[in-house]
Amino acid sequence: MMHDVQSTAVDRFHLDDLPLEFKQRFEVVIDCLPDGQHLALPAVVARGTQPGKILLCVGAVHGDEYEGAIAIQDIYEELQTDAMQGSFLGIPVMNGPAFVGALREGVWDHLNLARVFPGSATGSPTLRIAHAFHQHLLPQADLLLDIHSGGNAYAIQHLSGYQLREGEVGRIQRQAAIAFGADVVWGTGGLPGRTLSSAGQLGIPAIYAEMRGEGRCRAGDLERAKQGIRNVLAYLGIIEGAYPAAPPSYLVEMPGPGTGHLQADHPSPTSGIFVPAVDVWDWVEAGQIIGQIRHPDGTVLAQVPSARSGRVLFLRTLPRVFAGDTVAFVLPVPKHPAEPVPG
Ligand SMILES: [Zn+2]
Known part of the structure; x- marks a missing residue:
């Protein structure tokens, strides 16, 4: 069954102009495609009894990540506007x-949306999506929650995170990431081109979350994403409810440029078939074999030793690798949370 959707140009989409105690699905139009169809963002809006804070929650910034998309739809359906103060704006x-x-x-310009923010109003479709988001949607938010996953080719430990910032924005981000309720909270020095860096330019607090991925949309991951959104809505006072206020066992902050770059760690030394020897969140010692690269004739072409001691945060699950594809990211954390970080 299709829902009733209201179409609006992105430069005319203002939450403040919408009624209170209001729910609506929108098509937020950015541009026209060559066949006359719209380049657009789907949006869901739930407004409470008072203007209050606005949580902007987005999914599928990468097109092979599904958990956030469905979680946003389910949260929109369950929200009761007469029990809300503030607004939920979801871009599934x-x-x-x-x-x-x-x-x-x-598919058209082969660009990674999470590398091109704040985009361009005159560029290819991916750049236009980034620009419309940065220019018209993000400035309306009090907090951005961007839900990712391991996608088609990787599995990742369930976590929430943020780019480290000074002052009030940094404090809100840390609290919101803890409130999300993941077992691991990860603050990094940050990288340009992300939704988080766009939010940073605008001085808006922003966090992200990772669901397992592995080319799937598991019911358990969906529930984790939904509970995370509820927790962050409660943290902002938009809905009533308890949320985690104390840090989880692993709250890891790694200042410095590029510290959150998963796709740069442990590049495959050769092309072939990756056979992992570890699973996500396993503890590995420096030098321990993470996996082998095999030739289709069975030959072991290479072993991939871990560059450091830590836990496997991110692991290749699509076996076919080209030389240079990352096979794992090892997070330098102690085996037991109370111990010092390994050198
Ligand atoms: Zn992603």
């Missing part, structure tokens, strides 16, 4: 041109 699928192809990058 940020990257439609990648989503339809079940790909990480856009």
